[in-house]
Each structure stands twice: as structure tokens, then as C-alpha cells.
Amino acid sequence: MNLDAEARGQLAEQLIWTAIDFVGLVKRNGGAEAVGEFLDDLGDDERDALPVILAAMVDDDRTPDEMLSWVTWDEHGCPLKQPRSVTPRYRTKVDCGTAGAYRRHLELGEEPDPACEQAAAAERERSQDRQRRRREACKADAA
């Protein structure tokens, strides 16, 4: 990858949402073909950087069993005899129409509803604005 710092930052910012979409696809068990198509649609830089973004997003304070608690089937698609010990991540219900509820839908393998999609898009927009302002402040400090 041959990108300057600014381009890398912008790519990373975009890829957070690509990564969230990818996680949703995998957790909805979109199938190998859909996963392949998703990855094929990415540019080379995006495909190279996606594992790094995904790694950065993993909560490694959780045990592997906790991280994989959403998996309820084995490699043959059969239900697991002994479900992994589940630490419910969403003990309380997050109201729909929020970015938190959007993430909950994805975590639970549900299709997000329009209100949650809209809230997530608004959060994404705010996050990108914050990121842009931080970059500009950093550049102004450096100048």
C-alpha cells in the first residue's frame, strides 16, 4: 500500500463502515459466495487494509468463547450440541432508531430497520466530521 498519511486515514475511516457491513454479512451467514463477492468488490487497498481494521475493532479483552458466542452451528451447519458459554452483550434492550440498536441488530444477525440505518448513517456522518476537524486541527498545529 502506497498511500500518504491523509489517504490512509481516510481509507481507515471509510473501512470502519465497510468492516461493520462485512461483519453483518458474515454473522447473517451470508454464505461463501456473498462473502467472496463482497471482497471482490473492494479495491486492492481496501482489501489489504480490511483485516487491519477488523483486528483493530476486536475487543481482545473478551475470551475467544465470548467473541464467538454468536456462533450456534458447527462447520457442517448443524446446531452446536453444547452452545458456547454466552455472555450476553446486550443485557438491556437498546431502543430502535439509535446507532447502538443498529450495532445490536448486526451483532444478533438481524436486518437493521430503516430507523436504525438512519441513526447509524447520522452517527457515521458525525464521526467523519469529527475526524475531519481533528485532521485539520492536527495540520494547523503542525504548520
Ligand SMILES: [Zn+2]
Ligand atoms: Zn432497529
